[in-house]
Amino acid sequence: KAGVTQTPRYLIKTRGQQVTLSCSPISGHRSVSWYQQTPGQGLQFLFEYFSETQRNKGNFPGRFSGRQFSNSRSEMNVSTLELGDSALYLCASSVRDSRVETQYFGPGTRLLVL
């Protein structure tokens, strides 16, 4: 099975711009979660989508949004970029079975805001 793929892998933007990141989960996985990782804050949960519905949301401002399509692919959008949004953005997909839910992460998108 192909793993989680994320595009683009690297991105450079300037303050005030907006950005859209894409994530394709493992085939058959219906849950997609997004994380932001920075040296200062570590790995922080942004939100999770399951069957096109946002199921959970972390403590991030409304500039961070996402959506999931019927094929489980997901996008996240960050509007009005700030310097502090520079980070590695990770997407993880999971399949829910009756006992455990293991997340499989993609390689991430490295965003640099200038």
Added chain:
Amino acid sequence: LAKTTQPISMDSYEGQEVNITCSHNNIATNDYITWYQQFPSQGPRFIIQGYKTKVTNEVASLFIPADRKSSTLSLPRVSLSDTAVYYCLVAPSGGSYIPTFGRGTSLIVHP
């Protein structure tokens, strides 16, 4: 959600066994323990998962005592390529939850 505490860093040498312990004092009855490995600029990679006692796979073992307030990831005979950050995650087996990763343990394996 159970908060986790791990050592910030550990050092080891090639060929040694490494044990990384994670404390999770307020673990709930339906929580599972999962360990991830992360290399720089890559996403975390699932290593092992367990609920109680001992779980072993081809890369690691996970020891969980009866009270489940801690867990120990055991890496047998580490090599240089095991240098990475290791995260312990405690989360319920189902339902809605917000995954909370700690700061992880940075393992450095020396020649």
